[in-house]
Amino acid sequence: MEQTGLYRHRRGSGGNALGADAPRAGQAARRGGGRRRGGATAARYLAKDSDGAIDVTLVEPTRSYYTCFFSNLYIGGFRTLDSIAHSYATLASDYGINVVHDWATGIDRDAKTVRLAGGASLPYDKLVLSPGIDFVEGAVPGWDLSAQDVMPHAYKAGTQTALLKAQIEAMPEGGTYVMVAPPNPYRCPPGPYERISMVAHVLSQTNPTAKILIADPKPGFSKQALFEEGWQRHYTGMIERLGPDFGGGNVRVDPDSMEVDIDGELVKADVVNVIPAQKAGHICDAAALTEGNWAPVDGHSMVSRLDPDIHILGDATAQGDMPKSGFSANSQAKVAAMAIRGALTGSRVFPAKYSNTCWSLIAPEDGVKVGAAYEPTEEKIASVSSFVSQTGEDAALRKATYEESLGWYEGITADMFG
Structure with missing residues (x-):
């Protein structure tokens, strides 16, 4: 609880x-x-x-x-x-x-x-x-909570996040980082694909021959075109994503051997970030x-x-x-x-109205966002308008988007905790 x-x-x-x-x-x-x-x-x-x-x-x-x-x-x-x-x-x-x-x-x-x-x-x-x-128990065969100190999820912020960061920083030269991405629906943030961007940012500076592999059960994901554009621009050749058509939906892990079985192909990894179904x-x-x-x-x-x-x-x-x-x-x-x-x-009591914006950082001062406004119906909370960053935006706009997220962080934490 x-x-x-x-x-x-x-x-x-x-x-x-x-x-x-x-x-x-x-x-x-x-x-x-x-x-x-x-x-x-x-x-x-x-x-x-x-x-x-x-x-x-x-x-x-x-x-x-x-x-x-x-x-x-x-x-x-x-x-x-x-x-x-x-x-x-x-x-x-x-x-x-x-x-x-x-x-x-x-x-x-x-x-x-x-x-x-x-x-x-x-x-x-x-x-x-x-x-x-x-x-969800058994969502990733071979993984359960007893393995989270070896293959962290880092989806409940704090010690798990610090553990994953330490593992990334300790990767050997030319090592391999594997993320087992979650199926929909999942908590975001911490978004899996922003995380990939941040891992790539660290490795591009400290371990540029390292590889990042995403085993993804989903055919697509939010802001995909923006992330893929950014990965190509900032981290060329470092990141590979395997969707369900390429075995990303058939994954088993072995924490003892630090291996990931992707549709029958064994990958020896140095860091494995397992984000199970939720x-x-x-x-x-x-x-x-x-x-x-x-x-x-x-x-x-x-x-x-x-x-x-x-x-x-x-x-x-x-x-x-x-x-x-x-x-x-x-x-x-x-x-x-x-x-x-x-x-x-x-x-x-006034009629309910809701809003959401999710920012993601792809690289230094390269921020993107997606958001919407919502109103309730008898069946659900429904989106009534939406927006998303566009591919090809100039650097000044991306920098402004990132700076907007910094202001939002200060505002929302003050709103939460006083």
């Missing part, structure tokens, strides 16, 4: 809400954060806008959150690890949020309580889950809030379609057209907070 938010009205003035980014009490979550942007945003907006009418509790086991967005830039040497780490202290000191550093281990939906690893049980009137992703964070499944791999929600309020008192945000959701990004989770959190505040205090 990941971040969890519990919200309760103050008796005599409104209600009680619990907000939690409650990570699963398992190996994957213990090794790093990566999905707290929705829960922290919802908690902050509920506390800020309810003017004390709602008791807000944020359950989060780690004291520092490392953002998945910009974690690829750490791998590429454009950021330090400390620069993508953020504390929950301001949420407690400036907004009066009760921040509980513990693991949420279960939800009793009938009793409306959240059970913590330390033994406590927290009641709620409204509950927000921002559980991020876990991995699903909603474990707490959603444990609380019977999923259908298939994802948690269905109503796009008008992000409320679970299986429980009217639980809202689910971000990567874990089946909501329609929005990507599984930090920008999306932040946008969804504000809609959920407004809906909860309306339900508990009677305040006005």
Whole structure:
């Protein structure tokens, strides 16, 4: 489980809400954060806008959150690890949020309580889950969580990201880096293809004869033409992608021998970055809030379609057209907070609107982006307009796009953590 938010009205003035980014009490979550942007945003907006009418509790086991967005830039040497780490202290000191550093281990939906690893049980009137992703067991034959220190996923930012960076920097001259890319849908950022760009940037400077191989089960991917144009311009001959037509969908790995079997052809690798198929964070499944791999929600309020008192945000959701990004989770959190505040205090609730932009860095000052605006229908959150960078853009525009992403990072982290 990941971040969890519990919200309760103050008796005599409104209600009680619990907000939690409650990570699963398992190996994957213990090794790093990566999905707290929705829960922290919802908690902050509920506390800020309810003017004390709602008791807000944020359950989060780690004291520092490392953002998945910009974690690829750490791998590429454009950021330090400390620069993508953020504390929950301001949420407690400036907004009066009760921040509980513990693991949420279960939800009793009938009793409306959240059970913590330390033994406590927290009641709620409204509950927000921002559980991020876990991995589909057996998605990549030969790999499971016990192999993540040998073949890291680095898809939950923090120690996994630092491990992958260290492995890349330790590659022998002329060595081979293999990425096993995920099928759709997947969390992005950290985007697989921006990561390839950042790995190529490092290797082009320190190990220019190294090779990068992508085993990809998908026939195509977002911003593909932009990435392939950039790879040809900046990293000629270094990167090879094998899609499903060339065996990229039939992959097995052997962590002991550091080999990757791609449709029967064995590749000896020095670094293997395995990004498996993904699903909603474990707490959603444990609380019977999923259908298939994802948690269905109503796009008008992000409320679970299986429980009217639980809202689910971000990567874990089946909501329609929005990507599984930090920008999306932040946008969804504000809609959920407004809906909860309306339900508990009677305040006005405005029609939901959402937005998202995803930036990617291909090389120094060569940034690209894709984004859209969204509105809910009865069936889903639907895209109503979109934009994407174009191939052939000049260097000044690409530099401006990258600088725009830097401003966005500062803005969204302030919006999340105060």
